[in-house]
Amino acid sequence: MPDTHDCPGCAAPDLAFAAHDHAHCSHDALERAEALTAATGARLTPVRRRALEILLEEHKALGAYDVLARLAAEGFGNQPPVAYRALEFLVEQGLAHRIQRLNAFTACVHPGEDHAPAFLICRACHTVAEAEASGARQSLEAEAARAGFQVERTTIEALGLCPNCRGQA
Amino acid sequence: MPDTHDCPGCAAPDLAFAAHDHAHCSHDALERAEALTAATGARLTPVRRRALEILLEEHKALGAYDVLARLAAEGFGNQPPVAYRALEFLVEQGLAHRIQRLNAFTACVHPGEDHAPAFLICRACHTVAEAEASGARQSLEAEAARAGFQVERTTIEALGLCPNCRGQA
DNA sequence: TCTTGACCTGTTATGATATTACATACATAG
DNA sequence: CTATGTATGTAATATCATAACAGGTCAAGA
Numbered sequence: 434m435p436d437t438h439d440c441p442g443c444a445a446p447d448l449a450f451a452a453h454d455h456a457h458c459s460h461d462a463l464e465r466a467e468a469l470t471a472a473t474g475a476r477l478t479p480v481r482r483r484a485l486e487i488l489l490e491e492h493k494a495l496g497a498y499d500v501l502a503r504l505a506a507e508g509f510g511n512q513p514p515v516a517y518r519a520l521e522f523l524v525e526q527g528l529a530h531r532i533q534r535l536n537a538f539t540a541c542v543h544p545g546e547d548h549a550p551a552f553l554i555c556r557a558c559h560t561v562a563e564a565e566a567s568g569a570r571q572s573l574e575a576e577a578a579r580a581g582f583q584v585e586r587t588t589i590e591a592l593g594l595c596p597n598c599r600g601q602a
Numbered sequence: 603m604p605d606t607h608d609c610p611g612c613a614a615p616d617l618a619f620a621a622h623d624h625a626h627c628s629h630d631a632l633e634r635a636e637a638l639t640a641a642t643g644a645r646l647t648p649v650r651r652r653a654l655e656i657l658l659e660e661h662k663a664l665g666a667y668d669v670l671a672r673l674a675a676e677g678f679g680n681q682p683p684v685a686y687r688a689l690e691f692l693v694e695q696g697l698a699h700r701i702q703r704l705n706a707f708t709a710c711v712h713p714g715e716d717h718a719p720a721f722l723i724c725r726a727c728h729t730v731a732e733a734e735a736s737g738a739r740q741s742l743e744a745e746a747a748r749a750g751f752q753v754e755r756t757t758i759e760a761l762g763l764c765p766n767c768r769g770q771a
Numbered sequence: 772t773c774t775t776g777a778c779c780t781g782t783t784a785t786g787a788t789a790t791t792a793c794a795t796a797c798a799t800a801g
Numbered sequence: 802c803t804a805t806g807t808a809t810g811t812a813a814t815a816t817c818a819t820a821a822c823a824g825g826t827c828a829a830g831a
Contacts, residue, residue, distance in 0.1 A: 447748070447749035447750060447751075450749060450750065450751070476798095476807085476808080478808070478809085480808090480809075481808095496787080496788075497788070497789075498787075498788075509809085509810090510809065510810045510811070511810090511811090512810065512811050512812075513788080513789065513790080514789090514790075514791090514809085514810080514811085515809075515810070515811090517788095517789065517790080518808085518809080533702040533703050533757060533759075534702055534757055536787085536788060536789090536817095551742055551745060553746055553749060553751045553753075555751075556754070562749060562751070564742075564745045564746065564748075564749060564751075565745055566741070566742065566745065568738075568741030568742075568744070568745065569737075569738040569739070569741035569742045569745070569758070570738070571741075572735070572737030572738035572740075572741055573720055573733075573735065573737075573738045573758060573760055574760075575737070576720060576733045576734055576735065576737065576738070577722055577733065577760055577762070579616070579733075580616035580619060580722060580731060580733060580764075580765070581616060581619065581764070581765030581768070582616075582619070582722045582724075582731070582733075582760070582762055582763070582764055582765065583762045583763045583768055584722075584760045584761075584762040585725070585760075585761055585762040585763070586760070586761040586762070587758075587759065587760050587761075588702065588703055588757060588758070588759040588760075588761075589738070589742060589756075589757070589758055590702075590756065590757040590758075591742055591743075591746055591751070591753040591754075591755070591756050591757075592753075592754055592755040592756075592757075593746070593751055593752045593753040593754040593755070594751070594752045594754070595749075595750070595751055596749070596750030596751065599750070599752055645778085645779080647779070647780085649779090649780075650779095665816080665817075666817070666818075667816075667817070678780085678781090679780065679781045679782075680781090680782090681781070681782055681783080682817080682818065682819080683780085683781080683782085683818090683819075683820090684780075684781070684782095686817095686818065686819080687779085687780080705788095705816085705817060705818090772831100773830105773831085774829105774830090774831075775828105775829085775830085775831090776827105776828095776829090776830105777826105777827090777828090777829100778825100778826085778827090778828105779824105779825080779826075779827100780823100780824085780825075780826095781822105781823080781824080781825095782821105782822090782823080782824100783820105783821090783822085783823105784819105784820085784821085784822105785818100785819085785820080785821100786817100786818080786819070786820090787816100787817075787818070787819090788815100788816075788817065788818090789814100789815075789816070789817090790813105790814080790815070790816085791812105791813085791814075791815085792811105792812090792813085792814100793810105793811090793812090793813105794809100794810080794811080794812100795808100795809080795810075795811100796807105796808080796809070796810090797806105797807085797808075797809090798805100798806090798807080798808095799804100799805090799806090799807105800803105800804090800805085800806100801802100801803090801804080801805095
């Protein structure tokens with residue numbers, strides 16, 4: 434299993450926006466997913482695995498129905514729960530994330546590493562990058578603590594323009 | 603028009619979770635809303651004003667259809683766009699916020715003051731508190747800048763337990 | 772005054788997202 | 802082999818959101 438230094442997500446915070454060997458990038462994530470689920474006993478079944486592969490194809494967020502259409506075309510069930518269940522599993526296992534702002538899902542770029550992700554969503558090309566949010570998360574927790582609030586889950590997302598689309602505007 | 607020191611939102615970051623004179627709190631927000639819209643020329647029409655009053659009744663987030671039902675019962679239109687348009691106006695004017703995690707809306711507790719809000723959402727009682735997110739937002743911007751990403755809008759939300767519900771668990 | 776144009780409200784229709792409930796299949800521990 | 806838990810498939814429905822168009826109001830300018 435690769436260590437942290439091999440993790441493309443960690444090595445390049447702007448990974449999603451930069452040209453890179455995406456085949457390697459997604460292959461790596463898939464391998465990690467297999468290792469992780471094997472380690473915890475979670476079952477990465479064919480639908481689930483395929484759903485993850487679909488999310489890994491691009492650094493974008495896909496709606497459940499987009500994923501569903503792809504799965505259905507490949508012979509899996511064609512009703513919404515098929516997609517929602519697979520996606521829910523991936524999110525629970527930390528293999529994918531839900532982007533609240535888009536009601537959509539994106540593959541995690543460094544599964545298995547404890548991380549507090551923030552998402553950078555380009556409104557022009559719809560690329561979604563996963564950035565480190567530990568600083569933001571800490572601030573948020575501190576503010577919450579002031580109000581006596583106990584944080585369980587956080588949503589930290591930014592909408593804007595990625596470096597590529599900025600250039601074109 | 604009251605200055606910052608009269609603002610209940612600023613005075614108490616845990617306002618929503620604490621017992622307080624809510625009649626004064628919501629009345630105050632409504633007054634501010636009137637002053638603000640008058641100042642900018644925006645039209646706080648009857649539906650819009652009523653929608654804001656409905657949101658101000660509680661420190662919770664209401665779905666568009668909840669607001670719609672209330673409006674319809676009072677003689678306004680009963681089709682979705684009626685609610686969505688009023689809510690959209692309120693959000694644009696900074697009089698309400700959209701809570702992405704809940705697909706719902708909540709009244710702003712200190713309209714008119716430039717602020718970067720974070721939301722603390724209690725999963726037990728569904729109270730939504732507006733906290734200061736300038737620290738978190740700064741961290742997020744810094745991280746985004748590292749990737750060359752230009753932030754336009756942020757979503758910063760925490761789901762967890764409010765002080766009251768924590769005690770009961 | 773009349774007209775124009777901007778904006779607001781209402782309604783119909785539809786689209787997009789998500790869940791509940793139940794039936795069937797499949798793996799594996801006993 | 803069979804009981805149990807878990808995964809998958811499907812039907813039906815609930816929930817959230819928008820497009821498109823019609824009619825109303827109001828104020829600015831011809």
